Amino acid sequence: MRGRLRRTTLLGYVAGFVLPAFAADLAPAARGGIDQSTMKSASQSEILELKSQLLEQRRMIEQLRLELEEQRKLIGLATAGPADVPTGRQARSSGEVASTAPVVPARTLPLAKSTQATVAAAQKGDAEQAPLQLHIGSATLTPVGFMDFTGVYRSTNPGTGIGTNFGSVPYKNTVQGNLGEFRLSAQNSRVGFRVDAKVRGANVLGYLESDFLGFVPGNAAVTSNSDNLRMRLYWVDVRKDKIELFGGQSWSMLTPNRKGLSALPSDLFYTQDIDVNYQAGLVWSRNPQFRFILHPSAKVAMGVSLEGPEQYIGGSGGGGLVTLPSALSTPYATQLNNGNTALSVPDVHPDVIAKVAFDPSRRAHFEVAGLFRTFKVYNPLNQNHFSAHGGGASVNFGFELAKNFRFFSNNFYSDGGGRWIFGLAPDLIVRADGSLSPIHSGSTLDGFELQHGNTQFYAYYGGVYIARNTALDTTGNKLAPVGYGFSGSSGAQNRVIHEPTFGITQTFWKDPKYGALQLMLQYSYVLRHPWFVATEAPKDGHSNMAFVNLRYLLPGSAPHIE
Structure with a gap:
């Protein structure tokens, strides 16, 4: 998970440096018009390459956004944590009230396949079922x-x-x-x-x-x-x-x-x-x-x-x-x-x-x-x-x-x-x-x-x-x-x-x-x-x-x- 997070951060830095550079190169053309002699000297292949790079950067930025969103969900689940979910069974003890139904130990699911809503609902249900201790x-x-x-x-x-x-x-x-x-x-x-x-x-x-x-x-x-x-x-x-x-x-x-x-x-x-x-x-x-x-x-x-x-x-x-x-x-x-x-x-x-x-x-x-x-x-x-x-x-x-x-x-x-x-x-x-x-x-x-x-x-x-x-x-x-x-x-x-x-x-x-x-x-x-x-x-x-x-x-x- 740490390697994945480092790759995501690196892509963010690259996008941060590359996008301003392209914007600076295109700004003069937008302000002063396009030099016809320059356009004639530019090859068609260079224009196509530029368009391809822009499309690739857009795809990378979208992928970066999705990965950052997924990381935020994982961090939220980790901090909420299932540590408070009871994992032991309770034993009958007279003198106190004891449940007549067995308590099944809680099973911890992989965090990557969970959502905050699922964990919160599970914790709420376990809290309602747990006896007073x-x-x-x-x-x-x-x-x-x-x-x-x-x-x-x-x-x-x-x-x-x-x-x-x-x-x-x-x-x-x-x-x-x-x-x-x-x-x-x-x-x-x-x-x-x-x-x-x-x-x-x-x-x-x-x-x-x-x-x-x-x-x-x-x-x-x-x-x-x-x-x-x-x-x-x-x-x-x-x-x-x-x-x-x-x-x-x-x-x-x-x-x-x-x-x-x-x-x-x-x-x-x-x-x-x-x-x-x-x-x-x-x-x-x-x-x-x-x-x-x-x-x-x-x-x-x-x-x-x-x-x-x-x-x-x-x-x-x-x-x-x-x-x-x-x-x-x-x-x-x-x-x-x-x-x-x-x-x-x-x-x-x-x-x-x-x-x-x-x-x-x-x-x-x-x-x-x-x-x-x-x-x-x-x-x-x-x-x-x-x-x-x-x-x-x-x-x-x-x-x-x-x-x-x-x-x-x-x-x-x-x-x-x-x-x-x-x-x-x-x-x-x-x-x-x-x-x-x-x-x-x-x-x-x-x-x-x-x-x-x-x-x-x-x-x-x-x-x-x-x-x-x-x-x-x-x-x-x-x-x-x-x-x-x-x-x-x-x-x-x-x-x-x-x-x-x-x-x-x-x-x-x-x-x-x-x-x-x-x-x-x-x-x-x-x-x-x-x-x-x-x-x-x-x-x-x-x-x-x-x-x-x-x-x-x-x-x-x-x-x-x-």
């Missing part, structure tokens, strides 16, 4: 999240907002147990982004997700409804070949997976429920953690996670508090988390979780996990340190029994692992001498999900069991039982909690270019039984709950990185 250097930033408008009705009034504290459903002999509750909220709306990049042969994924379920001021619902933003997830994951390292705040590795050991929300099983506290019986936490994961094959993953610990005696999620020995209530108040101690509780080491996942096919997932914990306190009354170990195990699986019909079963049992069941069970009790005794607790969450076109049906059953663990208090004026579940204990000390749930999600439209719109419905019935029922007191607390939610998912689709 932002490229910063070699990294791709994709928005994640959705806008929720939630309505909740409960037949009792637990006073917990759009999330349900399953362990404190009001009894019928209370004011709250005789009043229903209706509430509207946009708090569950989420906003965030993910960053995908390839760095020195490793796949790097950063993830941020927030919602508006943070601290609620006492007057928030009076006028402005200024719901506070809070951090849900904030982590980075680096994987190269068979090794994966992960750090940040995320769902616990103990949370059941749908696929592998991935921490992406789409690869986890925390139900399809609208309730922002999900389901009784679900084992979960979102906490700071560090993971090391090995992928021996595409079908097997095994990992270890060191996660934020907390020695817990109840008081969160509606879970009942243990009864402490009277002389130790104050000394142990900041050593054991009672749902109000913030970050003051001392911990010995991170909770250690090991997990192995098997995915023999797209239709099946199976996993086993183990938990190890340590608790430690100091009794200033006898100046002794006391410690105890706790642990637990889970067995979870999901199978596609028929096309788009999946069955799930998630089961957990522990000795000192109640904190992981949404805090519905305490981890331990305290004996009179200050020593610790872990509490047995367990849970199950089973159900199915059916996808039929744009409609999804689901049904689950969740159950929690908290064992009795008691001791005698010898530090007071008289002997008295302490611990959890003793005769005469508080009605907040639950023995079992049940929650059956069913729901439906209707998707009206879904596309990575403009997001998705969904209408979601959920019904749940929560029932709890305490260990001790006082005379003429209700034997259980129960509530009917109905949720409706309109959700708009943000557009975008995560990139595919090999």
Whole structure:
């Protein structure tokens, strides 16, 4: 192309010099007339040669004009460039909207056979089809999240907002147990982004997700409804070949997976429920953690996670508090988390979780996990340190029994692992001498999900069991039982909690270019039984709950990185 351009330029210079010279030779004849003697002496051949040269120059000038016009078109196409035309395919990534149609890589045509109009039209069409992404250097930033408008009705009034504290459903002999509750909220709306990049042969994924379920001021619902933003997830994951390292705040590795050991929300099983506290019986936490994961094959993953610990005696999620020995209530108040101690509780080491996942096919997932914990306190009354170990195990699986019909079963049992069941069970009790005794607790969450076109049906059953663990208090004026579940204990000390749930999600439209719109419905019935029922007191607390939610998912689709 450069040689062609030089030849064109040379012809331009020649034309520029030759034409003025001929014009100068012919000018005198035009002004003063033609000398007859000169005309007689000029040969006929010279006149014909002159005419031939003029015709040849005219032809060359026309050719030069056409070539210059073609060069201008080529330069215009080169500067417009197809560099912005996407050439990679997009991969489905749940949590964001993903296209159901494959994206064909763009093919670059020879510029010499293109026109500006064709390239402009192609770029416009590709821009309209491309999902929302932002490229910063070699990294791709994709928005994640959705806008929720939630309505909740409960037949009792637990006073917990759009999330349900399953362990404190009001009894019928209370004011709250005789009043229903209706509430509207946009708090569950989420906003965030993910960053995908390839760095020195490793796949790097950063993830941020927030919602508006943070601290609620006492007057928030009076006028402005200024719901506070809070951090849900904030982590980075680096994987190269068979090794994966992960750090940040995320769902616990103990949370059941749908696929592998991935921490992406789409690869986890925390139900399809609208309730922002999900389901009784679900084992979960979102906490700071560090993971090391090995992928021996595409079908097997095994990992270890060191996660934020907390020695817990109840008081969160509606879970009942243990009864402490009277002389130790104050000394142990900041050593054991009672749902109000913030970050003051001392911990010995991170909770250690090991997990192995098997995915023999797209239709099946199976996993086993183990938990190890340590608790430690100091009794200033006898100046002794006391410690105890706790642990637990889970067995979870999901199978596609028929096309788009999946069955799930998630089961957990522990000795000192109640904190992981949404805090519905305490981890331990305290004996009179200050020593610790872990509490047995367990849970199950089973159900199915059916996808039929744009409609999804689901049904689950969740159950929690908290064992009795008691001791005698010898530090007071008289002997008295302490611990959890003793005769005469508080009605907040639950023995079992049940929650059956069913729901439906209707998707009206879904596309990575403009997001998705969904209408979601959920019904749940929560029932709890305490260990001790006082005379003429209700034997259980129960509530009917109905949720409706309109959700708009943000557009975008995560990139595919090999």
